[in-house]
Amino acid sequence: MVNYEIKEGVLRIDCRNWVIPTSIEDSGATMATIIDILTKEVGIERIILEEEREIEYDYEQTKMLLELANLYKKVSSEQFLSLYRIVPKGKEKLLGKRISEMEFIITQLIRKDPIAAYVRVNQLIEQFKRSSLKEDIHFLTKILIPLKNLLENLSLIKHAKPYLKNYVFGDRSIYRKIFSPIIRPKFMLTRFILKLPKDSRLIERYRIGYETEVEIYKLPNSTRLFYKVIPPELKLKEDENEILQRAREYLAEHRPREEEVSDFERARELFTSLGRSLIRSLAKEKNLKLSLEEIELLTKILVRYTVGFGILEVLISDERLQDVYVNAPIGTTPIFVNHSDYGECETNVIPTRSEAEAWATRFRLYSGRPLDESNPVLDTEITLPEGRARVAIITKNLSLKGLAFAFRRHRQNPWTYPLFIKVKYFNPLYAGIMSFLVDGGRAILIAGSRGSGKTSLLNATMLELMRNTRIVVVEDTPELGIDLMRKLGYNIVSMKSRSVITQVQTELPPEEALRTALRLGDSVLIVGEVRSKESLALFEAMRIGALSNLVAGTIHGESAYGVYDRVVNDLGVVPTSFKALDIITIATFIKTPDGLRRFRRVVELTEVRKDWKEDPLQEEGFVKLMEYSAKEDSLKPTDVLLEGESQVLNEIAKRIREFRGNWDAVWDNILLRAKIKQTLVDYSLKLNRPEILEAKFTVEANEAFHLITNKVYEEVGLDNKRIYEEWLKWLKEKLRLR
Numbered sequence: 001m002v003n004y005e006i007k008e009g010v011l012r013i014d015c016r017n018w019v020i021p022t023s024i025e026d027s028g029a030t031m032a033t034i035i036d037i038l039t040k041e042v043g044i045e046r047i048i049l050e051e052e053r054e055i056e057y058d059y060e061q062t063k064m065l066l067e068l069a070n071l072y073k074k075v076s077s078e079q080f081l082s083l084y085r086i087v088p089k090g091k092e093k094l095l096g097k098r099i100s101e102m103e104f105i106i107t108q109l110i111r112k113d114p115i116a117a118y119v120r121v122n123q124l125i126e127q128f129k130r131s132s133l134k135e136d137i138h139f140l141t142k143i144l145i146p147l148k149n150l151l152e153n154l155s156l157i158k159h160a161k162p163y164l165k166n167y168v169f170g171d172r173s174i175y176r177k178i179f180s181p182i183i184r185p186k187f188m189l190t191r192f193i194l195k196l197p198k199d200s201r202l203i204e205r206y207r208i209g210y211e212t213e214v215e216i217y218k219l220p221n222s223t224r225l226f227y228k229v230i231p232p233e234l235k236l237k238e239d240e241n242e243i244l245q246r247a248r249e250y251l252a253e254h255r256p257r258e259e260e261v262s263d264f265e266r267a268r269e270l271f272t273s274l275g276r277s278l279i280r281s282l283a284k285e286k287n288l289k290l291s292l293e294e295i296e297l298l299t300k301i302l303v304r305y306t307v308g309f310g311i312l313e314v315l316i317s318d319e320r321l322q323d324v325y326v327n328a329p330i331g332t333t334p335i336f337v338n339h340s341d342y343g344e345c346e347t348n349v350i351p352t353r354s355e356a357e358a359w360a361t362r363f364r365l366y367s368g369r370p371l372d373e374s375n376p377v378l379d380t381e382i383t384l385p386e387g388r389a390r391v392a393i394i395t396k397n398l399s400l401k402g403l404a405f406a407f408r409r410h411r412q413n414p415w416t417y418p419l420f421i422k423v424k425y426f427n428p429l430y431a432g433i434m435s436f437l438v439d440g441g442r443a444i445l446i447a448g449s450r451g452s453g454k455t456s457l458l459n460a461t462m463l464e465l466m467r468n469t470r471i472v473v474v475e476d477t478p479e480l481g482i483d484l485m486r487k488l489g490y491n492i493v494s495m496k497s498r499s500v501i502t503q504v505q506t507e508l509p510p511e512e513a514l515r516t517a518l519r520l521g522d523s524v525l526i527v528g529e530v531r532s533k534e535s536l537a538l539f540e541a542m543r544i545g546a547l548s549n550l551v552a553g554t555i556h557g558e559s560a561y562g563v564y565d566r567v568v569n570d571l572g573v574v575p576t577s578f579k580a581l582d583i584i585t586i587a588t589f590i591k592t593p594d595g596l597r598r599f600r601r602v603v604e605l606t607e608v609r610k611d612w613k614e615d616p617l618q619e620e621g622f623v624k625l626m627e628y629s630a631k632e633d634s635l636k637p638t639d640v641l642l643e644g645e646s647q648v649l650n651e652i653a654k655r656i657r658e659f660r661g662n663w664d665a666v667w668d669n670i671l672l673r674a675k676i677k678q679t680l681v682d683y684s685l686k687l688n689r690p691e692i693l694e695a696k697f698t699v700e701a702n703e704a705f706h707l708i709t710n711k712v713y714e715e716v717g718l719d720n721k722r723i724y725e726e727w728l729k730w731l732k733e734k735l736r737l738r
Helices: 028-040 059-075 092-112 114-129 134-152 155-163 173-178 238-253 264-285 292-304 311-316 353-367 417-422 428-439 454-462 482-487 510-518 534-545 560-570 647-654 663-687 695-716 720-734
Strands: 004-007 010-014 046-050 053-057 182-185 201-208 212-218 225-230 321-326 336-339 343-347 377-384 387-394 404-410 443-448 470-475 491-496 524-527 551-556 583-591 598-608 622-629 634-637
Touching: 010 028, 028 059, 028 092, 046 059, 053 059, 053 238, 059 092, 059 134, 059 155, 092 114, 114 134, 114 155, 134 155, 155 173, 182 238, 225 311, 225 336, 238 264, 238 292, 264 292, 264 377, 311 321, 311 377, 311 387, 311 404, 353 377, 353 387, 417 428, 417 454, 417 663, 428 598, 428 622, 428 634, 428 647, 428 663, 443 454, 443 560, 454 524, 454 551, 454 583, 482 491, 551 560, 560 583, 560 598, 560 622, 598 634, 598 647, 647 663, 663 695, 663 720, 695 720
Parallel strands: 010 046, 225 343, 443 551, 443 583, 470 491, 470 524, 524 551
Antiparallel strands: 004 010, 046 053, 053 182, 201 212, 212 225, 321 336, 321 404, 336 343, 377 387, 387 404, 583 598, 598 622, 622 634
16 A cells, blocks of 8 residues: 655655665666556646655656556557457457567556566567568557557657667666656755756856855756756765754754744754754764764754755855845746846746745744735845845735745855955946045945945945944845944944835834934944935935035936936935935946846946036036946046046045145045055955955955055155055065065
């Protein structure tokens, strides 16, 4: 008696007490058992064999078995094996021998080994072709050739044909080439597509950390590339799978109290410590020797599938992904990703509905925000050891098909200006000007399309501030690297305002949060994103803070006038208040001619002048300082900048004695800052030391520049050559270079 159930198109067979191998490719008995079930049941799209692990055959492999089951039903029918199809009238005495041969082929070989059935039928055809007897020709034309044609129409036989030359009866190695099930721990609900179309072309292969493999494919007749991820949990040994399953069962029985898991970081720490000890003791019970690396890997997987977010954590840890999309209805479509180099890609990952519901429950618990039919949107964030992401979740009644997720991934460590220079997001001159503007305490808005890098650029700009500056940050959903900046020694206060999407009443509205920020003392003010009513308070802050500290934020807009139009006409800021803004910088995507790849670039640096009255576009209120050149794939300075006619830069110069009325000194200082940023990139590449471009080193290098500038100024005045030489000496000593 075979125990099985069918639910939502999935045939689950309980194989825990089987003595035969639990795989179609290795066992004819298992194949026959499945064919027998498929002849009786309908609506099956996938097959899962359950033992200590799950062995899953996807839709394409199940389809091959369904074709075989339908053929078996047809050829085992009385109609196909009727008396006078097998033998002509008058030759009934041959029936026993012919029936015996056909019963063996149909009831045994077709169910257990259809490749052997096909080979045997071909042998019989060749044998009967040599006979001129009427009864042999009858058997050949009525039974053998029709059966051969039916077998040849099977997808399974079509796949097997290239390997039949040296076929030996009983050898199932061909089935291993055709069937490639996913073998995974029972607790892992996600489905993976591992077999790709025949003409798929591998474009790139890389690793996420040391454990996860990623392959990018170009599929035939598809403009969208395919992102194939193979996490370590798919490559575990049977003993390791068993240990993980038992560890998870133990944790399910001894679940910590809710207050212990309501804090995500604390829950991970707790389960990591508990899981590590549990895996050690279970391995000891089985006399299984595991290295420290293997124990850590199993612990990581265990935490991921207990208090974590399963395969989502693997995707979010890929630094080359920008967005991850899980669309409704979940379970029927794969996850899609937005890749920094390859644009939108389809993945080989298909999550299940129950898994998605578990994710939604955890996000509700960890964020403290509701998600139900009366509150169908949840806006929150996720911070993992390998990456951070902003999360937007929708459910019924907003989403017709139920839960859907969108993750905007952020780099684990914030971007820096040298990192951006390395990837050509902007050039050193732009970095030098922005560094000068930050020190000059200007009001800056970073604009651009969704995903163009606005928040990352804002975060990098914050790292240009010296650590003797107090910073107040207002965000509705935390995306900026506040925790890292705090660890680096910044005096920083982070405020979380009410999301304009979710409208959680217990949280402070963004405009009130901003006004509160203005009462927290003399500080740099950073607004994560300008969306609605808080814009009034932001421009008030710009008017107050324009002469003392940096005020910066991000906003959606494709041009300087687009920002003006949104702020004034959509958000209700009066035109005269808009003049408090000094600088608008625009980021966007640049596409290749074929449209298949795209790159993020800063394309514009514009100053906002103050002498216009009604329309800044018509009255030349927007003046470009830098503009993107597609030919050179770089920002180029405009004549206004080169000739020293920037009002904003000259306003900063007025407040510095050595720069007042001396554009050459201002320009030299900007070029010096640019040269220092480029030097960091050059040394990082030359020495193969990527940490030089990270936040910690960049902040130290920036402060070393300011301290050396002060020292040289006190000794001999502003001497840019000497400042650079002494800074370079500091850099070499810091890197222990002689």
